[in-house]
Amino acid sequence: MVPNSLEKMVQLQRNPANIRNICVLAHVDHGKTTLADCLISSNGIISSRLAGKLRYMDSREDEQVRGITMKSSAISLHYAQGAEEYLINLIDSPGHVDFSSEVSTAVRICDGCLIVVDAVEGVCPQTQAVLRQAWLENIRPVLVINKIDRLIVELKFTPQEAYSHLKNILEQINALTGTLFTSKVLEERAERESEAPGAPGAGPAEQVYDWSAGLEDTDDSHLYFSPDQGNVVFASAIDGWGFGIEHFAQIYSQKIGIKKEVLLKTLWGDYYINMKAKRIMKVDQAKGKKPLFVQLILENIWSLYDAVLKKDREKIDKIVASLGLKIGAREARHSDPKVQIGAICSQWLPVSQAVLAMVCQKLPSPLDMTSERVEKLMCSGSQTFDSLPPETQALKAAFMKCGSEEADPVIIFVSKMFAVDAKALPQNRPRPLTQEEIAQRREQARRRHAERLTAAQGPGPAGPAAAESTPETSPEGEEPKGAVPQGDSATRRPAPQDAGGQETGQETFVAFARVFSGVARRGRRIFVLGPKYSPVEFLQRVPAGFSAPPDELPAVPHMARCTLEQLYLLMGRELQALEEVPPGNVLGIGGLQDVVLKSATLCSVPACPPFIPLSFEATPIVRVAVEPKHPSEMPQLVRGMKLLNQADPCVQVLIQETGEHVLVTAGEIHLQRCLDDLRERFAKIEISVSEPIIPFRETITKPPRVDMVNEDIGRQQKVAVIHQARDDHSRVPEGVQVDADGLVTVTTPNKLATLSVRAVPLPDEVTRLLEGHGDVIRALEQLASARPAQRTRDRIREFKGKLEQHLTGRKWRDAVDQIWSFGPRKCGPNILVNRTAAFRGSVWAGPAGAAGPEASRHRDLGNSIVSGFQLATLAGPLCEEPLMGVCFVLERWDQSRCEEAGASERQSRDPPGEGPPGGGDGGGPPEPAPEGEPAPADCYGPLSGQLIATMKEACRYALQVKPQRLMAAMYTCDIMATSDVLGRVYAVLSKREGRVLQEEMKEGTDVFAIRAALPVAESFGFADEIRKRTSGLASPQLVFIHWEVIPSDPFWVPTTAEEYLRFGEKADCENQARKYVDAVRRRKGLRVEEKIVAHAEKQRTLSKNK
Ligand SMILES: Nc1nc2c(ncn2[C@@H]2O[C@H](COP(=O)(O)OP(=O)(O)OP(=O)(O)O)[C@@H](O)[C@H]2O)c(=O)[nH]1
Ligand SMILES: [Mg+2]
Secondary structure, eight states: OOOOOHHHHHHHHTOGGGEEEEEEEESTTSSHHHHHHHHHHTTTSSOTTTTTTSOTTOOSHHHHHHTSOOSOEEEEEEEEETTEEEEEEEEEOOOSGGGHHHHHHHHHTOSEEEEEEETTTOSOHHHHHHHHHHHHTTOEEEEEEEOHHHHHHTSOOOHHHHHHHHHHHHHHHHHHHHHHHHHHHHHHHHHHHHHSTTOTTOOGGGGSOOTTTTTTTSOOGGGSOOGGGTOEEEEETTTTEEEOHHHHHHHHHHHHOOOHHHHHHHSSSSEEEETTTTEEEEOOGGGTOOOHIIIIIIHHHHHHHHHHHTTOHHHHHHHHHHHTOOOOHHHHTOSOHHHHHHHHHHHHSBHHHHHHHHHHHHSOOGGGOOHHHHHHHHOOTTOOGGGSOHHHHHHHHHHHHTOOSTTSOOEEEEEEEEEEEGGGSGGGSOOOOOHHHHHHHHHHHHHHHHHHHHHHHSOOTTHHHHHHTSOTTOTTTOOOSSOOOHHHHHHHTHHHHHHHHHHHTOEEEEEEEEEEESOEETTOEEEEEOTTOOHHHHHHHSOTTOOOOGGGSOOOTTEEEEEOOEEEEEETTEEEEESEEOTTOEEEEESOTTTOSSOEEEESSTTOOOOOOOOOOOOOOEEEEEEESSGGGHHHHHHHHHHHHHHOSSOEEEEOTTSOEEEEESSHHHHHHHHHHIIIIISOSOEEEOOOBOOEEEEEOOOOSBOTTSOBOOHHHHHHHHHHHHHHHTTSOTTOEEOTTSOEEEEOTTSSOEEEEEEEEOOHHHHHHHHHTHHHHHHHHGGGTSOOOHHHHHHHHHHHHHHHHHSOSGGGTTTGGGEEEEESTTTSSEEEEEOOTTOOOOTTTOSOSOOSHHHHHHHHHHHHHHHHHHHHHHSOTTTSOOBOSEEEEEEEEEOTTHHHHHHHHHHHTSOSOOBOSSOOSSSSOOOOOOOSSBOTTGGGOOHHHHHHHHHHHHHHHHHHTSOEEEEEEEEEEEEEEEHHHHHHHHHHHHHTTOEEEEEEEOTTSSEEEEEEEEEGGGOTTHHHHHHHHTTTSOOOEEEEEEEEEOOSOTTOOOOSHHHHHHHTTTOOSOOHHHHHHHHHHHHHTOOOOOOSSOSGGGOOOHHHHO
16 A cells, blocks of 8 residues: 555645544553554555554654653544545554653644553553543543453453453443543532622522532433444454444344344344344343344454464364455465464454544544633633633634634644654755756766866876865765855865754754644744733733734733744654645644743734643652763753753753752653653763652651550650650750740840740641642732732632631631741741731731831731741751641740831941940850940841741741651552462562552453552662562552651650560661651751661671681
């Protein structure tokens, strides 16, 4: 088969009704790339023999080596169904969690997706994740149940067993769809209600809450997967076959003489056929009747596999003849049964036919874009569609129409930037020469030859050099245009070669994009809208009806302009240059790297809003510091990291306060890929990489009720515990007062202000609430400066309500109203509560009410206290990691001598030269006291600065007198393992402090799905270890879920008799928290309390030992 010509593709691109933009989504290793191979081979781009082995879409070397996909990439395919011709833009996506951000970039520019499920493993965690992503983007899914051959060959199921198993898988995935659907309907309803609160006529009767209202009246039948709906294909991609039941309904309606419509309804389900009566009846299990699906479909496939595996030549020939197939002699005699099966099945039931037919019939074209999806794409942030300006709302029609007229606005979304070697771009690829060029070159060569001859005859000093500098075999050095005088060419020649040399090593970026409306033409000027761009602002600045070429419009923030320099058709490993791309197509755009970082909206009219940001499932958590092997190569590294940042949707590249260059990645494999890219493509230097920096959080807990041997702490022990707490207090220096229940009182060095602070652990729910509402808290901070939209205010109110709900009891009375700030960085999971009498200006209040110099001064000093709190929460006392789940209560803020302070501060602003007589009575920094007239407190600097430091210290001491704990980042770890390697999986898990949460046997198989919690700190090398210990049979998927308190006390020493008995006096057994604390402190260069010599008495010199 000849691959399709570019002209054909260009022609197909013009008919949006016959375009399908689809992506393949699944759990890792369920066969997406193999399936894509089959579809690609149907277009003749790869040979059908290689389909499944080549994994064409895995174009990176490491993808081929590791056998997993790491990026999403697109290819355009042609498919003809009867008279209709379709263009299918297929995007293969990775299934590994580390690369789930690539899935987000793919679903955004598609209208439908193929969900692939492994028939043995069934629905897996990533299947759920991708299905959810498809729902969030409002794209329509269809299902491919792949690897059915494994049911025959590996599990040795009978057709009947296979049928029940497949039914089971369908139920699982439909249950999942059901949950997504229900939650979506409920969410929408909640939204509608919140938008119209107190709608007229809402009497008391309507306030009765009926959770299921709205569910019944929403039609959901088309959402579910069912073979009779035509949205399920059963396949074995590796053997090249697949079918939907329509195929068989067609065949059997002719063969048996039952209507196709009837067969379509009954081929899947518990129906059997009474051959004699030619009637279809309900299955009666007792009579041992087989369902139609088993009898008419599965048994045929099973018997074919059976014949081939048993090498029953005769039977094979019979089947082949009865199916009317022609098998090549080479395949027919091949000794490998797999090859035979592939050859027969891929002719009998070609998977590409089944899948592409389903795609064209069941998935929407760009013209079918729902208005719901358009509205969602256009409403970023907390806006609603109705609140957009009318000019913007008008664009919705353009989306839905997908118009290609001149007047239609051009709207393009770039979902990611991918790096390509500049050499691989079509414009840089060597192209075949035209006839004229060949003639021209011939002429040139002849002339050169003649010149050389003359030069040889009359030898001059320039002779040999000139001859050398005109190598005949330098294709890229040749300038086909015109003859170049020889002397000139000798000097000019190196230039193009140099440029070529540079280009070979250069990466350029191509945008992975889709045209939603209008025609993208080369050379067109267009706006680039950043995520914060607001059309409202533009429309306010520019008078209505104003139109001008893009470059003459006034500058608006977050908007840039660019030219569509190159347009490409994405063909897997290749790019083809295009002049224009009509709407509804996926395309590549060159020349955007300076204006687009990772994703962007391009539009020809400024009324367009930026699309909502992509939703990423994975949280980048693994950080490493990188540096060049040779310090002089720093600039290359910085440049390389910048490129890497652009090329990967999910990686974060930071320069820390310490000057370290840090990469934050989603997981170990992602990290490996980023480092490889950095070394080989972007920086091209040797780099050294630190051990992964594992993040921790510090927190405090309530005092324990039981001791380490799980005994109640009785009276006597309590005394011991209090003794230990005293020891803790010894860490608090002189001059800081600590009362019995942990209230810490510190005075500023100049003795003018006194602060009393207490640290209280927050309930878990509150910490989680704070973590989940970072955006609301940030909005709260802006409350003082701007009035937020109604929706934001609603969310703030809701958030406050939830906080009040969780912070109940005497201890928390009024606490919510007294919240002063959140920290660290003003939006973290810690709270500062102000209980002082004169407190005004809680976070909920917005701009502080009271005016006047005194109030404003109070507020200024208050800011210092908040800053002190921010600093304290940024780095805790255990190992300088951020705090989490701690509430600091400011109980007293004594500033009785505030006037004085004001006076002294005013003085301090006077010219320098004055200072206090001494450094106060200890505690203050030992600054040299300058001579001059006495002005108390000056040497400590302005009061505001002192307050910051004092507040910070007070918070730290308040923490130290409470039981401190370390919190570790946790992964959930999903592993599929067969029963024979289960033991080894558990061994590895327990060695790494993993905790099994759930274990489930996949019905009908001996595969176990295990879900465990694993500290991130223990996860490095985990995947490799599991793979090695189980000989590659199990591979884990790790996803960050939350922070968890490590129960052991990092400062724990035995206090009670039982504990002494159990742990010994030294308690030198492992203390997990202590181990982590010490490791972090060592990394940060902090003091570590460590015994360097343990068991000194056992030391002997070698010579004595003899
Ligand atoms: N038995 C069997 N094996 C299959 C089938 N399809 C794919 N495989 C095998 O499953 C493995 C994974 O296939 P891939 O196509 O790379 O899977 P993938 O979904 O693209 O994986 P990721 O891209 O890493 O998520 C390969 O070893 C394939 O040979 C099938 O139909 N039957
Ligand atoms: Mg793949």
